[in-house]
Amino acid sequence: MFPHASIPESDVHHLLSNARRRETLTALWRRPEETTLRELSELIAAGEAGVTPAPRPLRESVYNALNQTHLPKLHEFGLIEYDPDRKLVRPRPESHHLHRYMDTVNGLGVTWGEYYRALGIGGLFSVVVSLAEVPGFDAVDPLVLASGSLALFAVSTGYQLLNGRGRRLRGRLRSRE
Numbered sequence: 001m002f003p004h005a006s007i008p009e010s011d012v013h014h015l016l017s018n019a020r021r022r023e024t025l026t027a028l029w030r031r032p033e034e035t036t037l038r039e040l041s042e043l044i045a046a047g048e049a050g051v052t053p054a055p056r057p058l059r060e061s062v063y064n065a066l067n068q069t070h071l072p073k074l075h076e077f078g079l080i081e082y083d084p085d086r087k088l089v090r091p092r093p094e095s096h097h098l099h100r101y102m103d104t105v106n107g108l109g110v111t112w113g114e115y116y117r118a119l120g121i122g123g124l125f126s127v128v129v130s131l132a133e134v135p136g137f138d139a140v141d142p143l144v145l146a147s148g149s150l151a152l153f154a155v156s157t158g159y160q161l162l163n164g165r166g167r168r169l170r171g172r173l174r175s176r177e
Contacts, residue, residue, distance in 0.1 A: 006094065007077055015077060016101055020062065021070050023047060025098060028080060028091040037087035041066050112160055119156065123149025 007015075016022055023044050028035065041063035045054035053059070071089055075082040079095035082088070110118075123146065130142040137145075 012101055020065060022102060024070055025095060032091055034088050034090045037067055040089060
């Protein structure tokens, strides 16, 4: 189902244990063309600060951490191409298999991807059995079931987004103490 990873799983977990490395990979996947270290560090710093542009000391801190630690490590494992002299970076196709490790687990103990797939299948199933006039489901209008499924998707997405932002904000507040 997934391509064979050439990196041992313990190393994958070590690489992804750092938030800046995860954010670096995510940012690079969104812009697969070559990017400068400065652009990348400003993007990551803005995400950490929650404002654009991020405060200068944070931008400098992110720049230095990426240049000295995170980008060389990701390059060493063959996940990115990094030219430290020209300060240019781009993702390698091999890095995309890490997506599966970065899907977060929700409060139910399943990944959000699994949750949304189950929600979609359940919603589709309920609409189809209603349209097929299966006893018990035939009393409910398929439009009501479809609308309910979409509403549940919307509420779940809102919860996921707000919960993720709250967690990042709490982490930032703790790091400043």
